Amino acid sequence: MIELKNVSKVYPNGTIALDKVNLKFNKGDFVILMGESGAGKTTLLKIIRGDEEPTEGTVLFEGVDIQRYNRTSLRRKIGFAFQDLTLIDDRTVFDNVSLPMQFRGASFREIHNKVEAVLSEVRLREKMYKLVKELSYGEKQRVSIARALIYEPIVLLLDEPTGNLDVDTARAVLNFVEVLNERGTTVIMSTHHLIEFGNKPKGIIKIRKGRIVGKEYV
Numbered sequence: 328m329i330e331l332k333n334v335s336k337v338y339p340n341g342t343i344a345l346d347k348v349n350l351k352f353n354k355g356d357f358v359i360l361m362g363e364s365g366a367g368k369t370t371l372l373k374i375i376r377g378d379e380e381p382t383e384g385t386v387l388f389e390g391v392d393i394q395r396y397n398r399t400s401l402r403r404k405i406g407f408a409f410q411d412l413t414l415i416d417d418r419t420v421f422d423n424v425s426l427p428m429q430f431r432g433a434s435f436r437e438i439h440n441k442v443e444a445v446l447s448e449v450r451l452r453e454k455m456y457k458l459v460k461e462l463s464y465g466e467k468q469r470v471s472i473a474r475a476l477i478y479e480p481i482v483l484l485l486d487e488p489t490g491n492l493d494v495d496t497a498r499a500v501l502n503f504v505e506v507l508n509e510r511g512t513t514v515i516m517s518t519h520h521l522i523e524f525g526n527k528p529k530g531i532i533k534i535r536k537g538r539i540v541g542k543e544y545v
């Protein structure tokens with residue numbers, strides 16, 4: 328479903344963030360991308376989503392070079408929640424989650440139903456009209472995931488979704504992601520520390536200094 332062929336990324340300042348990465352992700356995968364801070368995890372996720380262009384190599388999504396893939400449909404098919412959350416603090420949860428749909432010009436009823444559904448999924452239905460700044464960090468993390476789910480993406484990219492969370496909240500977020508994966512969503516998730524999982528993940532990819540140094544498939 329997603330294939331990286333000989334992908335390198337060198338930032339304009341000369342930093343080599345990724346060095347000849349070859350990877351394949353299949354439909355239904357639940358893959359953990361593990362590596363220390365600065366290893367290249369975020370860069371890899373951005374490249375998979377077409378947000379950063381590789382300096383070298385190609386990324387195929389459904390067999391098509393993502394640089395040629397229709398941008399809008401790529402963004403709908405690949406949901407992402409990055410660590411910095413990028414939520415608007417003084418707007419409601421509803422506004423934050425529905426923003427992508429408002430841009431698309433969906434009807435209010437359509438938007439409302441969809442937002443209600445995704446918020447129920449992340450167990451935040453009752454916080455729909457709260458301002459984001461009134462939420463705890465774990466709740467914000469879930470709002471960010473809810474927003475990523477609004478288009479029912481077939482791939483979900485999560486950048487350190489459990490970073491800064493206490494063990495219980497992290498566990499809850501992971502459980503939820505596992506359920507999504509069981510329903511068929513392909514999940515690629517980065518982390519800099521080993522987390523405890525239930526039956527998942529199906530794969531662990533280790534990355535160090537921009538290179539893939541280990542692949543384990545369970």
Ligand code: ADP
Nearest residue numbers: 338340342344363364365366367368369370371
């Ligand atoms: P991780 O997500 O594993 O912490 P990143 O992909 O964020 O790693 O970063 C990989 C390397 O690229 C690091 O050395 C980081 O400092 C560098 N880097 C990331 N983004 C940029 C950028 N926009 N410009 C220059 N260097 C960057």
Ligand code: ADP
Nearest residue numbers: 454457458460461462463464465466467493496
């Ligand atoms: P956590 O235990 O996850 O750190 P908090 O102690 O930050 O959670 O928050 C506990 C609850 O209080 C959450 O449900 C959150 O929505 C609510 N809350 C936190 N800060 C505010 C605030 N400034 N105004 C209103 N509600 C808040």
